[in-house]
Amino acid sequence: MMPEIEELYQEVILDHSRRPRNFGELPDAAVRVHGDNPACGDEIHLAVKFDLRGGLEDIKFSGRGCAISQASASLMTMKLKGKSRAEVMEMLRAFHDLVTGETSAAPKALGDLRVMSGVRKFPLRVKCAMLAWRAVEQALEQGAGEATVSTEPD
């Protein structure tokens, strides 16, 4: 087996893609974002509930997609639950740098998310990894109600 493909699809990623965590509905969500990747038809429905200080009290997702997008969403929701708005934004930047290969050393703060670093060898799959993150970015920007976001700029 090629190292690159094993690096991309690490066991943790395959596990999260098969049994995504925080998968489902969030009835009392403050904001719901529908994200899609028009290039492949993958989609995510992200629901976020904020705490009193605007941090992420709860976050869930549903939808369908490739192993990379599903695992990325699952890992992301685990990581972001309970984080402040500033922490989320910082994490978003760090994660983007991780999967696009803009930093060679992945920040420790990313924790489990570092298993996604194999994506950098597959530039065509960066959008898959970023889909859930684009949705959470939109959720923070929006604050309430419903929104849509796409991996393709308008």
Added chain:
Amino acid sequence: MCVADYDVHKTASTIDWNAIREDFPILRERAHGHPLIYFDSAATSQKPRPVIEALRNFYEHDNANVHRGLHTLSSRATEAYENARQRVAEYIGAANANEIIFTRGTTESINLVSQAWGGKFIREGDVILLTIMEHHSNLVPWQLLAERTGARLRFVPVRDDGTLDLEELSSLLTPEVKLFAFTHISNSLGTINPVAELCAKARAVGAVTLVDAAQSVGHMPLDVRELGCDFLAFSGHKMCGPTGIGVLYGRAEILDSMPPWHGGGEMIVSVTPERSSFKKPPHRFEGGTPSVADAIGLAAAIDYIEQIGRQAIFEHDSQLAHYAAERINELPGTRVFGPEDERGALVGFVMDGVHPHDLTTFADQYGLAMRGGHHCNQPLMRRFGVAGTTRASFYFYNTMEEIDRMVGILHRALRFFSPTEERSRLAAVTSAKAAVHPLS
């Protein structure tokens, strides 16, 4: 090995298909350390040496602009360009070379019709009839036209087996239908539509017909007068020709009735500051400097294909597609789309638990080039309840042995992506099959 060694009208069984591979330099490439298995010819075909040489030869010896220079090179270039038009006309059975318009490809050909013909003849309340299996290039131009004119779009549904619902067609073909535009071969199901029958039915209600021949014109015998269509659109690059060149065939009478669409040089008779008069078809529709070299390259591709023989190519491609469909169907948890009996040179499928993009990324690591996604067929994907499929598409330079290797790679992918508890079961199945079809 040069293809000129073959006789015309040979059948698939008498041709040395492995020797033909030698004409395609790119097939010697490797990807990730493995021999390339190119199963993406429905997206674009590879190019044989005679086509590459025709391009080179033009740029090295004849390059000039066409129809205007009076010098030696310009007359050579003009002659070669117009000869290419004649060659295309013969290839598709058009009555006259003036019925052949060079475009950038199928998409531009269809846009030409939607703008020049549609702009003049489509009115509010008219119906444009399409099918749900159309490529976006035979859908979006009509959506734009419908928005501009107030016309309505209607769609012929597809049955579960991937064929058009012809009963439904009869009730959809009303006198309000002004145009029926449909594909010859579906680019994701492989369905071969009964074009002559569809054209006859459309003609009976006075509708104009447009056939998207992108997936058929390089793969099977085709004659526009036998099909009875008014328009036929295709691309050069899916039939061994260069990118950037395509064709719109239009019946002379209907082309004569159409106004220009792109204004510019080359398409006018005379110009004053206020107004212009325009050339007759086909030049009326070819404003600006055309893709001269690519048109000549397309003619070389036609020569190449005809030397092998389109009937032989069709038989060979069909054998590949049927064999691939059969082998993929044997894999656990797979679903193959499209008709079982007759199919074009492709197989679209999904595998339980393996997303098409993961599968194509995985396959690429073994040198296998396939396409995963919606294949510019979003409404059709929705019809079958999937976001996308994986597509293996073939051409005459592919072999049965490559399909066996593909099946080995698909087995590996299944094992790689399936949950741990399933793996031991799959491993047993796979090793038994690998003994029959080793992954080389």
